[in-house]
Amino acid sequence: MLIWHLIAQPKQSKDSLHRDCLRLRSYACTRDHIGYRMFTDSHCHLTFPELALSWPSISEAMRAAKVDRALCICTTLEEFEAVHSFALSVPHIWASVGVHPDNEGVREPDLETLLSLGSLPKVIAIGETGLDYYRLGDRSIADMEWQRERFRLHIRAARQLGKPLVIHTRNASEDTLRLLKEEGECGDSRSAGGVFHCFTEDTLVARRALDLGFYISFSGIVTFKSAQSIRDVVAMVPLDRLLIETDSPYLAPVPHRGKTNNPSYVPFVAQELARIRDCSIEDIASVTSRNFEDLFKVET
Ligand SMILES: [Zn+2]
Ligand SMILES: [Zn+2]
Numbered sequence: 001m002l003i004w005h006l007i008a009q010p011k012q013s014k015d016s017l018h019r020d021c022l023r024l025r026s027y028a029c030t031r032d033h034i035g036y037r038m039f040t041d042s043h044c045h046l047t048f049p050e051l052a053l054s055w056p057s058i059s060e061a062m063r064a065a066k067v068d069r070a071l072c073i074c075t076t077l078e079e080f081e082a083v084h085s086f087a088l089s090v091p092h093i094w095a096s097v098g099v100h101p102d103n104e105g106v107r108e109p110d111l112e113t114l115l116s117l118g119s120l121p122k123v124i125a126i127g128e129t130g131l132d133y134y135r136l137g138d139r140s141i142a143d144m145e146w147q148r149e150r151f152r153l154h155i156r157a158a159r160q161l162g163k164p165l166v167i168h169t170r171n172a173s174e175d176t177l178r179l180l181k182e183e184g185e186c187g188d189s190r191s192a193g194g195v196f197h198c199f200t201e202d203t204l205v206a207r208r209a210l211d212l213g214f215y216i217s218f219s220g221i222v223t224f225k226s227a228q229s230i231r232d233v234v235a236m237v238p239l240d241r242l243l244i245e246t247d248s249p250y251l252a253p254v255p256h257r258g259k260t261n262n263p264s265y266v267p268f269v270a271q272e273l274a275r276i277r278d279c280s281i282e283d284i285a286s287v288t289s290r291n292f293e294d295l296f297k298v299e300t
Contacts, residue, residue, distance in 0.1 A: 037066070037282050037285055037286060038066050038067065038068040038069070038285060038289060039065070039066055039067040039068070039069075039244070039266050039267050039270060039285045039288070039289065040067070040068070040069040040070070040243075040244070040266075040288060040289040040292045041067055041069070041070040041071070041244070041245055041246050041248075041263035041266040042070075042071050042195065042197070042217050042243040042244060042245045042288075042292055043071060043073055043128075043166065043195075043197045043198065043217060043219070043245035043246070043247050044070050044071070044072060044073065044245065044246050044247065044248045044262075044263050045072070045073055045075070045247075045248060045249060046058075046070065046072045046086060046093070046248075046263070047072060047079060047082045047083050047086055048249055050249040050260050051248060051249050051260070051262055052082075052086075054262075058262045058263065058264065059090075061262065061264035062262075062263050062264045064264070065264040065265075065266075065267055066267070066285070067263050067264055067266055067267065068092055069092040069093070069094075069289070069292065069298075070092070070093050070094075070263045071093075071094050071095075071096065071124065071125065071166075071292075071296065072086060072087055072093055072094065072095050072096070073096050073098075073125075073127065073128050073166060074095060074096050074097050074098055074127075074128075075098070075099065075100035075103060075128060076099055076100070076103050076106045076107065077097075077099060077106070077107040077109055077113065077117075078106060078107060080095075080097055080117055083095045083096070083097075084097075084117075084120060084122070084123065087122045087123075088121065088122055094122050094123070094124045094125075094296065094298065095122055095123050095124070096123065096124065096125040096126065096127050096128065096166055097114060097117040097118050097120075097123055097125075097126060098114070098125075098126055098127040098128055098129045098154055098166065099129065099150060099154075100128050100129070100168060101129065101130050101131055101132040101147045101150065101151065101168060102132050102135065108150070109150065109153060109154070110153070111153055111156060111157055111160075114126065114153065114154065114157035115157055115160060115161060118157055118158075118161045118163060119161065123163075124163065124164075124296040124297070124298060125163055125164050125165070125166045125194070125296060126154050126157050126158040126161065126163055126164070126165050126166070126192070126194075127154060127158075127165050127166030127167060127168070127194070127197075128166045128167070128168045128197065129150070129151055129154035129155075129165060129166070129167065129168065130151055130167040130168040130169045130172070130176055131144070131147055131148065131151055131168075131169055131170075131172035131175050131176050131179075132147070132168060132169070132170040132171070132172060133170065133171040133172040133175075134170045134171045141175075148175065148179060151176075151179055152179060152183060155179065155180065155183040155185065155192065156183065158192035158194065159183070159184065159185075159190065159191070159192045161192075162192065163192060164192055164193050164194035164195065164295055164296060165192055165193070165194030165195070166194060166195055166197055167180075167194055167195065167196050167197060167214070168197060168198070169196060169201070170200070173201050173205045177205070177208050177209065177212065180212055181212065185212050185213070186212060186213065187211070187212055187213025188213075191212075191213055193213045193214060193215075193295065194214055194215070194295070195214060195215040195216070195217050195243055195295065196209045196214055196215070196216050196217065197217045197219075197243075197245060197247070198217065198218075198219040198221065198245065198247050198251070199216045199217060199218055199219075199230065199233060200221060200230060201233070202229055202232075202233065203229075203232055203233050203236055206233045206236065206237060207236075210237065210238070210241055214241075215241045215242070215243050215291060215295055216233065216237045216241055216242065216243070217242075217243035217244065217245045218230065218233075218234060218242070218243070218244055218245070218269055218273060219244075219245050219246060219247045219251050219253075219269060220246065220247075220251045220252055220253030220254070220256075220257070220261065220265065220268065220269055221251055222234060222253075222269060222272050222273070223253040223254040223257070223268060223269065223272045224254065224257065231272075231276055234272075234273055234276045234277065235276055235277070239277070239287050240287070240291060240294075241291065242273065242284075242287060242288055242291060243288050243291055243292060243295070244266055244269045244270050244273065244284070244288045245266065245269070246261050246262065246263050246265055246266050246269070247261070248260070248261035248262045248263060248265070249261050249262065252265055253265055253268035253269055253272070254268065255268070256268070267281065267285075270284040270285055270288065271284075273288075
């Protein structure tokens with residue numbers, strides 16, 4: 001475990017990154033577990049119609065791409081039953097429970113519901129939840145109190161259950177961090193912790209999320225030409241806080257950009273992280289799979 005902690009350094013030069021990867025490699029090689037060389041998709045929507053209908057071929061593609069685990073994310077209470085029964089029926093697929101901040105006109109969650117659904121077998125996370133001020137329309141940020149109240153509810157449920165949050169934040173990082181702090185999240189033993197998924201903020205926001213004890217997950221966006229500011233974040237996140245995801249069916253990475261995404265494409269995200277961190281794709285597979293186990297407390 002000591003080696004693991006040695007790699008968790010906040011700011012790293014290219015040389016020290018390379019040294020970390022060498023350390024990591026020797027660590028990974030001592031582990032007699034092939035699972036650590038497989039990929040884990042920490043965020044996907046397998047029950048969305050674009051993916052659900054082609055599950056047999058996606059499952060086949062995942063096997064071929066060595067993607068052996070995925071977290072299937074819930075975005076409405078109406079869809080929870082489908083997400084949960086899918087997770088129950090497939091080994092190494094898990095579920096979350098939550099209502100996405102963009103979803104309006106859907107069943108509003110209450111604490112009791114989140115606590116009871118969040119306690120079911122294979123439900124390992126609360127979310128996706130958070131704040132999204134991107135589609136305000138003719139509303140002001142002050143009008144979005146309903147979103148902030150919904151987010152607070154998810155944070156409270158996660159803290160009571162001791163399960164991590166899957167956080168979606170867009171054009172709202174200041175309030176997202178503020179609410180987490182106000183609800184008591186600080187990285188201590190009573191904190192729920194969790195992940196800022198599909199990270200598109202800058203290094204300063206990443207630093208503050210890390211300081212609160214959160215992980216950072218990168219999607220296919222990191223492979224897009226215009227995403228240099230996100231690649232800068234990849235370079236500064238400690239290896240033991242990195243996760244990868246597809247957020248499929250959206251955001252397919254290059255070279256599949258524009259197509260329907262699916263979890264078998266998550267190695268393209270890993271490949272880009274490996275290039276930035278100057279280590280091998282196997283290293284990224286190992287470290288992100290291990291981080292997934294640590295954060296979501298799943299057995300291998
Ligand atoms: Zn999201
Ligand atoms: Zn999502």
